[in-house]
Amino acid sequence: MGQEKKSPSNSDTLRQKAEKAMTTTRAQVKQMTPEEVQYLVHELQVHQIELEMQNEELRQTQLETEVARDRYATLFDFTPVGYVTLDGHGRILEANLTLCQLVGVARSAILQKTFEQFVDREDQPAFRFHLESLKKSEGTHSSDVLTLRHSETPHRVRLESCLETMESPGLGNIFRIAVVDVTERERLAAAHEEQKALMEVVVGGVMDAIVTTDEDQRIMVFNKAAEKMFRCPAVKAIGQPIDRFIPERFQAAHHLHYRQFEQDAVGNRHMDAARDVIVLRADGTEFPAEVTISKVEGKGWGKENLLYIVVLRDITSRQKEEQQRISKLNSLGVLAGGLAHDFNNLLTSILGNVFIAKLRAVPKDGRLTHNLAQAEEACLRGKELTQQLLTFSKGGAPIKTSISLGDLLRNSTIFALSGSPISCEFDIPKDLWPLDADPGQFPQVIQNITINARQAMPQGGHFMVKVENVVLKDQSVLLSPALLPGNYVKISFEDQGTGIEDHHLGNIFDPYYTTKPGAPGLGLATAHSIIQRHHGHISVTSTVGVGTTFTVYVPSSYSTPEPRQQKIPAITQKGRGRVLVMDDEQSICRMLGDALTYFGFEVVTVQDGQAAIDQVSRSLASGEKFEVVILDLTVPGGMGGKDAIQHLRSLDPHIKAIVTSGYSDDPIMCDFQQYGFQNMLVKPFKIFDLATVLESMCPPVPHITIP
Template identity: 40%
Template sequence: MIEVMLGGGASSVLAYLELKGETVAKLLKASWEENPFFEALFDAVPFVFLIVDSDGRIHRMNPAAIQFAGTDQAAPSPAAREENGAFDCILATGCRTGARASCQGCDLWRAAHEALAGANISRHGQPAIPCLPKPRPLFGYINAGPLQHDGRRYAWLMLADFTKEQKLLTAERLESLGVLAGGIAHDFNNALEAILANLQLALLKLEQGVQPHHCLSDAVGVTLKASELTKQLLTFAKGGAPLRKHSTALGRLIQEAVEALRRDSPVNCTVTIAPDLWGAEIDEGLIGQVLQNLLINALQALPGGGTIRVSASNAALSAGDGEAARFIRVAVQDNGIGIPRQDLSRIFDPFFTTKKDGVGLGLATAYSIIRKHHGYLEVDSAEGQGSTFVIHLPAAAAQPADPEPAAASSSDRAGARILLMDDEALIREVVGETLSFYGYQVALAENGQAAVAAYRQALEAGQPFQAVIMDLIVPGGMGGLEALAHLRSLDPGVKAVISSGYANDPVLSDFRKHGFCGALVKPYPIDDLDRILRQIIA
C-alpha cells in the first residue's frame, strides 16, 4: 500500500511503502527461483533490504543497505554471495552471529528474530539502531516477515529511511507556524490600536462635552471583529472540534446564507437545490460559516459584477470497499477574476491572501471545518474565467430535526429574574447593569457556591430565577458545571446558560448534553445573550 502524507503547505510530500509480509514473501520466493530477476529486483530496491539466515546472520544485503551503514564494503557479486554463504553484520563488523549484547537493543535485529519466528512486522517511527558507524536520529519504517527457500528458513527485512524528508517537513511546519504567529500578532495589534485610539478619543470628547457615541460604537465593532478572529483561529486549528452535529436540512442553510448575502449586496445569485436533497449530519453553525466564507469569496471575485451560482444535489462516492457512500454535493460558482495558477496550491494556507483588506483565514478555516466533518473541499479555477468551490458532506441517516422554537418577545422579558455568576468582577457588573437596561432583574454571584446559595434563597422566598448565566471555569472556586449539579438538586427544571472564554471546551460545544439550555463564547454581544434568554424563558 502506498500512503502519501502532506504537511507544511503543498510542497512537502512524505511517501512510504508499506509491504505486506505474505505478498513480499511470495514475490521473493518466486523471484528467487529466477535468479537474474531476483538479483535485479533486490539491488534496485531503493530501501535497506536484508535477508537473514535462521541463525540470525545476514545472508543477503542490497547496495542501499551498504550505503545506509556508511561502510566502504562493496556489494558482492551473485557468485560471491553463493560462495560466501553469509556475511558479517554490516552494522557490527566481526559479529557473524548477530548475538552481541548491543544487538538486543537494535530494532532491525529484533524484527529479524520475530520474523524468523513467523511474525509479519510493520513498524514506523524512530527505530533504534545503536551499531551505526555514525549514530544519528532516524525516522522511518521497518517491515519484516518469514521466508522459506529450498527447505530453509529465512527472514526478510526492509528499512525505509525518511529522516531527511521528515526534517524538511518539520522545517516547513515551523515556517508555517512563523507565518501564523506573525499574522496573529499583526491583526491583533491593529485591533488593539483601533480600540485604544477610539477609547482615548471618547475620553477627550467627554472632557469637551461632546457625545462619544461614534467612537464607542467603533470600539465595539473592532472588539467583535477581533473576537471573530480568535474564533476563526480556534476553528482553523481544530476544525471547530468538538462538533455539535445533528441532522440538518442543508437546503435551508444554503438559502439563509444566500439571503444574507443578497441583503448586503446587489449581486445576482441563483440557487438550485435538489427537491429530494438528503439531510446532512453537521454542525449547523460551522457549516453556515463555511457557506458564508465561500459566498463572500465569490462576491469579492466579482469587482465588476457578475453571477454567483449555488447548487446542492445528492451524490454517491466510492467508499473504497466497492460500496458507494452517500454525500451531499454543494457547489459555489462565480464567473469572476479566477485564481492565478501559482496561487491555487496556497489558497487553503492560513494567512495567505491576495486581497488588500483580507486576513487569509476564511478558506483555511472552511477547509479545516469540512475535513473535521469527514468531507471534502475542492476548487477548480482559471484566471479570468471564474472559480468553482465544491463541498462534499456525508449525508445523515436520520431526517433533519425540527427548527428551534421562536424566542419570546421583548415584552415577555420585562421583569424576568436572572442570576449572573462570573468570577471577573468587571464582567459581572457590566453585564449585569447592561441586562438591567434590557428590562431584566439581575442578581450577581462571584462563584458557584454563591450562585447556589442565591438560587436557594430565591426559591425559599417564592421569587425563583427564570434563568441562570454561569461562567464555566472559576479558578479556586466552584465553576458552572459543578454548580449546575447543585442547582438541579434544588430545582430539576432550572434553565441555565454557560459562558466561557475557552471556546473549544466540549461543555460549550455540547451544552445540552451537560444540562444547559444555551452557551456563549466570550466575548459576546449582549444582544446574543438577550436572544438566548428570551428563547429559554419562552
C-alpha cells in the first residue's frame, strides 16, 4: 500500500546499462595481461563472498525481526489491558485480543466498526467528549468510568488515551487508547463501602462504648454509646486526645500503660483481661468503667494505620449491686456469726460434759465409752459447721498452727465424696512439708473444691488429688503478687467433669456467683477467702468436656506438727490453787467448774467482766490470789474479756489469763499476747486442750498421760 509499480521501460533501461557495462568490461579484459586477469578474478571472488555474507546477515536480521514482531504481537494481544487504535472518525483500525474479549466480538468482526457502538448508551456522550478533549490538547487524557455493554457481561472501564498525528498520506490523526477494566476494583470498593457501612451500624448500635485512637492517642472513632457514656457528641471528641476523658491524676499511669502495651504487642494484640478504671465525662464527673484494649496493625500497612480499639462499659450499676450484695452479706454475716457464737457455747458445754463423763465412766463399760466417743465426734463435726458460719460471717481470721496435711486431706476429701460414684486417687509424698494453717478453716477449702468436682461429675468419674513441695523464688509474682518467695505446699485437685466455660472462669470465686441451679455460690468464694487469709494462692484451669483443675499454694510451716492424741487421757497428778472462770453462759461455767474441780482446783465462776474484776480485787485483798483466770471474750450487754484484762492487769501485773471465744475470727484470738493474755482457747474446745494449756502456764497442774 502506497508503493508505485516499476514500469517495464525502466527495467529495460537498467538491463541495457548493465549489458553495456559488461561489453565494455569484456573489451577491457581482452586488453589485460594474464596476471591482471587473474588478479581481477580473485577480486571478484572476494566480492562474491562478501555479498553472500551480507545476505546471510540480512536473512538473520530479518528472522530476528520476525521473532520480535511475533513476541510483540503476543504481548500486545494478551496483556491484561485492552488496546485499540481509532482513526479520526472513531473507527477501529487495530485492537488486541483483550479488548475483543471485553466487548465479546472477534477481531475480524471488530475492525472498521466505531468504538462508540460498544459503549453503553448513557456513557456515549462522555466518550465523545473524551475524544474531543484529545483533539484540543496534547498529552495523555483519562476518561470517566464507562460501561462496555456489547458482551453478555458488562464491564466498567477507564480509558487512557493520546492523539497521534500520522505522517503517512491518508491517515491523518489517530487515537491510541488503553482500556483498563475496573469492574473488579469497583466491586471490591463497593463491598468495602458496604462493609464499612455495616460496621458503622454495628459499632453505633452496641451498648458498650467503642473509642478508636491512633498511635498519638487521638480519637478517630467515637460511637453513639460513647457519646451517651461521656456526655459528649462525636464531632467534639474526634481528633481530641483521649486524655480528655481521663482524670488528670491517672494520666501518667495511662501513658505508661500505653507505652508498655505498644512495646509488648506484636502485630495484632488483644488484652483478654478487662480492667476497672476511673474515667471522666465531658461535664467533669467521674465514673467507674471496665476497659479492654486491642492493638490493630494491618499487615503491610504503614505506621499511620496503627490503631488502638478501646471498649468501655459503665460499671456504676454493677458496683452498686456489688455494694448491696456486700451489705446483705454483712447482714447475713452478723446473723451467722451470732448463731455460730451461740452454737459454739452449746457445743463447748456438751463437749466438756461428754469428756468429763468419759473420764468418770466405768473402765469396763465399753458400750458407754463408745457412745460417749460418738457424741464427742458429733460435737466436733458441729464445730466444723460453726467454723463455716464464722468464715461466711466475717472472713474468719485463721488461727494458724503447724498441721500435717496428709490425713487432713484424705479425711476431708473422702468425707465430701461419700455416697458418690466417684473414684479418688491421692498422690502425697512421704516427706511432705507441714502447713501453717487453721485446722478448722482449711478443711473447708478441701471440701468446697471436692464438692464442686462432685457436682461436675454426677454420673461418676475420677478425682485426682496431688500434693508436692515447691520453692517459689522471685517469679512467684507471676502466680500472684501476694505470694512471697519461700517454701510452699502445692495441692492440685483434678476432676473429669463437664468443665467450666471461659466466660465463667473469671467469676467463679465471686460471692453468690454460680452456674448451678439452687446453689448459693459461696463454696468457692469461701475457699478463695480462706486461702487469701493464709497468704496463699488459688487458681483454676478448665476445658469444657474434659475437666477442671484447681491449684492451691499454701506457705509451709517451720514447726513440727504436734502428734494427735487418740486415746482417752488419764489424770496422774492433781492441780492446786484457785481458778476464776468468767463466761455469760451458765452451762459453760458449770461444766468448767466440774472439770477444774475434778482436776483438783478451787473454782470461782462469774458471768461478766466487772464481776471478775471484783472477785480478783477481793482475792488480792484477802491474800488468796487466783492462779489463772479464764475470760470469755464477748459478753452480750456486759464487759467482755478484752476490757476486763486491762483492769485485771492494773490490779495484778503478773496475772495469768486465758481468753476463750466462739468468734475465732476476732483479731484478739490471733494475737492474744498483745492484749495481755498468756493463751487462748477457741470454743468449742476439749477439756484435754484446757488441761494442756493449764499445764504449760502453771505447773504442777493436772498432768495427762496416755495409759
